[in-house]
Amino acid sequence: AQSVTQLDSQVPVFEEAPVELRCNYSSSVSVYLFWYVQYPNQGLQLLLKYLSGSTLVESINGFEAEFNKSQTSFHLRKPSVHISDTAEYFCAVSAALIQGAQKLVFGQGTRLTINP
């Protein structure tokens, strides 16, 4: 069965510093991988996704993630963070249901705190 491990429950960084949020997955089949962001008291917003093709995927707000099949990882990075990036970040992997349908399996989340 598919599973996701987010290696850090909390990551504090200073504004304008680089950050990496780590995610490892377990799957015996081809996967789709996602990063979602959750701001306080809100739902989840899709940040970026890997479906196929280039292993480096980017979001519109400067985040990027690299799919590494050999290390079964999908780490999220940003070269310079802003106060507004303070949020909870969830890594997710797709898992099969019946008839080709998919569901998402989430990690426990990483709380990113940006300090001025």
Next chain:
Amino acid sequence: ETGVTQSPTHLIKTRGQQVTLRCSSQSGHNTVSWYQQALGQGPQFIFQYYREEENGRGNFPPRFSGLQFPNYSSELNVNALELDDSALYLCASTPFQGRGYGYTFGSGTRLTVV
């Protein structure tokens, strides 16, 4: 294009009661999933509906049930509420049963059971 909308936003219920949560899917999305997010945890898959049929279920007891309507909107019903049911309930929609398209999530319903 409207996103996923959920109602109500907050709800307080007493242990043993029943609750119904509602979700309108994003335009063009025919598949709806429900997730439970306990405080400090990642979302857990409850079940998914496609063309009004349940096509997948997570590790939740039968007192969690759902419906999908012809307009693709959905309801989550929970009977005999327990204190541990207190959580944020998220609805998500996707086209084509989620085959790699990603899911659009609503803002959730915060359920508190007292």
